[in-house]
Amino acid sequence: MMKALFSLLLFLAFASPAMAERFVSCHDGDTCTLESGLRVRFAGIDAPEIGQPFALEARDYLTQMVEGRESRLDCSGWSYKRRVCDVFVNGMDVQKELVGWGLAYDYEKYSGGRYQNAQAFAQKMGRGVWSFPDGGFRPWDYRRRK
Template sequence: MRKLHKIILLLLLITLLAACSLNNSEEAQRIEVPVTSVIDGDTIRVLINGKEERVRFLLIDTPEMNHSTPEEPQPFAVEATEYVEKLLEGGTVELEFDISERDRYGRLLAYLYVEDKNIQEELLRNGLARVAYIYEPNTKYVDHFQSIQKEAQKQEIGIWSIENYASENGFYLE
């Protein structure tokens, strides 16, 4: 009986150690880079190794600043852009990449953090973005983002305050 207890204890210890090493290998790597400009609510420019790069925020979409005419941004486009500008006023951002690093336009694809705050989460929480552009394999936080979006929808804040404005296909006023 004592031998059985020792074997069970050993197996539990091995399982615990394996789980700890798995968590460490899954821990996200981030790089901190200077921000050169905010293009809109879901795209910025940064400097990486002396080269300016455009960065597209993974898994979200914000209303467009230059939708049909340059003078008329979509509703909440200005608010989303200004919100990102405020978050990034410190001048740096941390980028976390998923599996694919670039989109078909050559932009870097990343999750963005300022002081350990995920910018995508903040935009979704404040009703300034919708979950969108869900393309495998870059889906690490999609379930988490969707749960945050559902809460904003329930509260009818931001883009969710205009009936039928935000949809799976984009932003459209009736």
Template sequence: MLKVLILLGLVLAGAAHANPSGTLRVIDADTVDVGGLRVRLFGLDAPEIGQPCVLGGQTIDCGRWAGDLVRARFGGQDARCTTRDVDRYGRQVATCDVGGVDMGQVIVAEGWAVAYRRYSMIYDLDEKAAVLAARGLWAMTMDAPESFRAARNAAPAAPDLACNIKGNISGNGRIYHRPGNRDYDRTVIDEGRGERWFCSEADARAAGWRAARN
């Protein structure tokens, strides 16, 4: 039995860190499907779908714009990817070779995404060249994708500062989060779904919520 569990663990570990290969389908400018696996391209960060940028006085959806350009350049081609990590969403974080070129390097060099220096400097010089040439995003006015996501995902403050306990409903049930809990800041209360604010833990427990573990 122990041998079976060990073998199963090795199989699962191998699947989690697979090197995807096959026909490439573009989801957006930094996310693709390769051989049935979802891949987050390593070392770069693309604008989000719905993220506004200003080009020549006109506002465009630069996430969709960038995704369309990556799709036109790489979509439907064969890719061989090298996985470096697996992210919290279960995606392979990988560099991908398409037709003998590093896909991520092309994307950053063309200005369709930014170098994600928080994780790697691999495309630092490619971005600097794109900036100097005012290519792609660097011809526009935009927020860094990471800054845009942070502003979009920022949870609103409690309507009453004395009632700042968040009663969240998820697949794990009814859970309340106190200030200082790990997930407090990213938990957003949707009162239309029955979620609510509480003034005390006693109130939350009496209403059927349980405390978050972290």
């Protein structure tokens, strides 16, 4: 009975388009874990993989922005057992912030180019990954190589 009630409450929490919860840790620059234990993949961006330049900076900056803070999540789907969500802290679009600092790429395939302006700014300023010619080796290409 308790398991069924918990499952129902979990379903209702994630069925709603927006929810507020706190993150307890970040695995990398685009995936963090909520207090509930659910892993969240930040929508529309792709941060460097651990082992790539700026991966640890991306993870640490993301951790600083979201860990322990109430975050608003607008979730739209699932990817590899992770909830895919747009994440906002105090009204700030966390993904846009990461892209604007050159710590993640606009993953146009999934963002529809929503972060192109932030990425162009980071590129113009030579921030993060954009300190490398052409923005360095993309994480999606890095994963494909592994």
